[in-house]
Amino acid sequence: MRSKKSIIILGVILSLLLAVNTYAGGHDHDRPVKKGILLVAFGSSMPEAQISFDNIDKRVKQEFKNVPVRWAYTSSIIRKKLAKEGKNLDSVASALSEMMDQGFTHVAVQSLHTIRGEEYDNLAHTVRAFKTMPEGISHLIVGAPLLSSQKDMENAVSAIINNIPKSRKKNEAIVLMGHGTHHPSNAFYAALMFHLQQKDPNVFVGTVEGTPEIDDIKAMLMKKRIKKSYLIPFMSVAGDHARNDMAGDEDDSWKSILTKAGIKCEIVLKGTAEYQNMIDIWVDHLKVVMDQLK
Numbered sequence: 001m002r003s004k005k006s007i008i009i010l011g012v013i014l015s016l017l018l019a020v021n022t023y024a025g026g027h028d029h030d031r032p033v034k035k036g037i038l039l040v041a042f043g044s045s046m047p048e049a050q051i052s053f054d055n056i057d058k059r060v061k062q063e064f065k066n067v068p069v070r071w072a073y074t075s076s077i078i079r080k081k082l083a084k085e086g087k088n089l090d091s092v093a094s095a096l097s098e099m100m101d102q103g104f105t106h107v108a109v110q111s112l113h114t115i116r117g118e119e120y121d122n123l124a125h126t127v128r129a130f131k132t133m134p135e136g137i138s139h140l141i142v143g144a145p146l147l148s149s150q151k152d153m154e155n156a157v158s159a160i161i162n163n164i165p166k167s168r169k170k171n172e173a174i175v176l177m178g179h180g181t182h183h184p185s186n187a188f189y190a191a192l193m194f195h196l197q198q199k200d201p202n203v204f205v206g207t208v209e210g211t212p213e214i215d216d217i218k219a220m221l222m223k224k225r226i227k228k229s230y231l232i233p234f235m236s237v238a239g240d241h242a243r244n245d246m247a248g249d250e251d252d253s254w255k256s257i258l259t260k261a262g263i264k265c266e267i268v269l270k271g272t273a274e275y276q277n278m279i280d281i282w283v284d285h286l287k288v289v290m291d292q293l294k
């Protein structure tokens, strides 16, 4: 008698569990597939920087026709600055929750960062959190930033070499300004310089907030008795760092430091996202993700 009762109870529990399961499973699978792309940049408050973002936006829309493209900025400082001007840019979290509400089921999140640094790590963590959300975006994958593999390194090196201004003579230097970070990924900048110098020994890579520092670069230029250098940002946009820390007139700008050392400086104010061959690298990463979402 007692065992019959427990079998009935067990049966009830089992069918309840099954019902819940079928409901959840069925609910998820019944949702129509809705694909989207979320492009994620550090951001910039400079209107001039918008060229870079527009270039990428145009290129991505050309490549993936009919897939809605959204944007998010990872820098909260930049977002706050822009909000004061009435421009409301999404964070990764706000963009993803909006896409979630709009019924997106498959989203490619493409990082437009340069290295796998802190900004990228935070992006990956945020995406991971969204993945575990009930009724969330079921297929959510992050695309790698610019320099993520040895292949990327080779592609970036060829693009950089190709983008060197035609007026530059071989005995003149090309000095790239990377952002730099305390994150271990900072090592990518020195690695990039190594690979660039295999192709062109007078190309140098320094950083504003990491190493190699401008003083290291200055010492290398002086050792090689370089008399003239092109200063070019190695950041997606030619924003605040490029215009002030690199090309500004203050004593501590790269231009001032090198000029004082007897090196003539020529400034190129163009971010990496203003060159199609650089954008190609990010778009290739996005293609990989879009294939995985199929």
Ligand code: CO
Binding pocket: 179, 209, 241
């Ligand atoms: Co900075």
